[in-house]
Amino acid sequence: MLQLNQSSKSNVLPFKDVTDSKKESYDWFLAIPFLVMQFVPFLAFFTGISAAALVLCGILYVVRMFAITLGYHRYFAHRSYKMNRVVQFLVALIGVTSAQKGPLWWASHHRLHHKYADTDLDIHSPKRGFFWSHIGWIISKRFKQTDYSLIKDFSKFKELVFLNRFQIVFPVLLGILCFLLMGLRGLVVGFGLSTVLLWHGTFAINSIAHKFGRRRYATKDTSKNSFILAVITMGEGWHNNHHNYPYSAKLGESFCEIDFGYYMLLIAKKIGLVKDIRLPLVGAFKARRINLTASTKELTINN
Numbered sequence: 287m288l289q290l291n292q293s294s295k296s297n298v299l300p301f302k303d304v305t306d307s308k309k310e311s312y313d314w315f316l317a318i319p320f321l322v323m324q325f326v327p328f329l330a331f332f333t334g335i336s337a338a339a340l341v342l343c344g345i346l347y348v349v350r351m352f353a354i355t356l357g358y359h360r361y362f363a364h365r366s367y368k369m370n371r372v373v374q375f376l377v378a379l380i381g382v383t384s385a386q387k388g389p390l391w392w393a394s395h396h397r398l399h400h401k402y403a404d405t406d407l408d409i410h411s412p413k414r415g416f417f418w419s420h421i422g423w424i425i426s427k428r429f430k431q432t433d434y435s436l437i438k439d440f441s442k443f444k445e446l447v448f449l450n451r452f453q454i455v456f457p458v459l460l461g462i463l464c465f466l467l468m469g470l471r472g473l474v475v476g477f478g479l480s481t482v483l484l485w486h487g488t489f490a491i492n493s494i495a496h497k498f499g500r501r502r503y504a505t506k507d508t509s510k511n512s513f514i515l516a517v518i519t520m521g522e523g524w525h526n527n528h529h530n531y532p533y534s535a536k537l538g539e540s541f542c543e544i545d546f547g548y549y550m551l552l553i554a555k556k557i558g559l560v561k562d563i564r565l566p567l568v569g570a571f572k573a574r575r576i577n578l579t580a581s582t583k584e585l586t587i588n589n
């Protein structure tokens with residue numbers, strides 16, 4: 287049943303014409319519901335907003351953002367710490383309800399972003415404009431499939447391939463659950479609003495974090511650090527730090543660089559859910575620092 291025949295050979299990259307927008311065609315079967323979903327939160331003008339629905343919205347945003355940053359990004363894309371197969375599945379399950387496609391699709395494409403960042407082969411290159419880097423590449427036919435050859439380390443787990451292939455089922459089930467819990471307000475505010483906010487929070491790292499912000503490291507790409515993006519994405523806003531040492535589970539470098547994802551990871555480590563957290567040796571990157579006034583003290587590997 288769960289064959290990997292969608293992509294037994296690499297069908298995603300390299301594309302020599304990735305910056306050529308004239309050749310792009312969009313997957314309207316995906317794009318239309320995606321675009322319609324943007325307007326669902328406005329139905330709150332008709333359904334009204336309750337405190338309970340707002341609390342549900344907040345919980346679903348925070349929990350699912352943690353699953354995206356710690357699960358989809360820091361774990362599946364970068365393997366920056368370890369967890370057992372059951373916890374790995376549960377994190378992927380929460381992540382897949384955020385309607386950002388499956389964990390293997392997300393992580394494999396993100397690996398390509400790091401490999402080709404800001405070159406003509408970057409899948410969401412800022413060179414093609416804000417719309418492309420924020421949304422366009424996701425609804426493009428070109429990047430619809432999962433290239434399992436790019437993520438063999440996780441595609442060996444059948445339960446992850448299952449989540450990846452049937453990814454659309456899980457956000458739909460969550461939406462139904464919210465409706466059963468709180469009626470239309472639960473569906474529109476609890477599920478709809480939190481999902482749309484999650485999308486744009488995550489997508490902003492691909493678009494805004496390669497355009498606006500400060501650079502600490504002279505990386506070859508245009509990645510930037512942003513406090514505001516770090517707060518709304520649980521730490522992902524320290525994108526320039528991340529491009530400098532992508533294997534690290536810790537994205538915020540100094541005390542002021544808030545990284546809720548990393549703090550959550552420390553708690554998870556305390557209760558035995560994760561281990562072998564990888565950290566950067568900050569001093570080792572001294573030569574790449576643009577501003578050398580910050581501390582260059584070494585961090586220890588927190589195993």
Ligand SMILES: [Zn+2]
Nearest residue numbers: 399403509525
């Ligand atoms: Zn990036």
Ligand SMILES: [Zn+2]
Nearest residue numbers: 363396400532
């Ligand atoms: Zn990354």
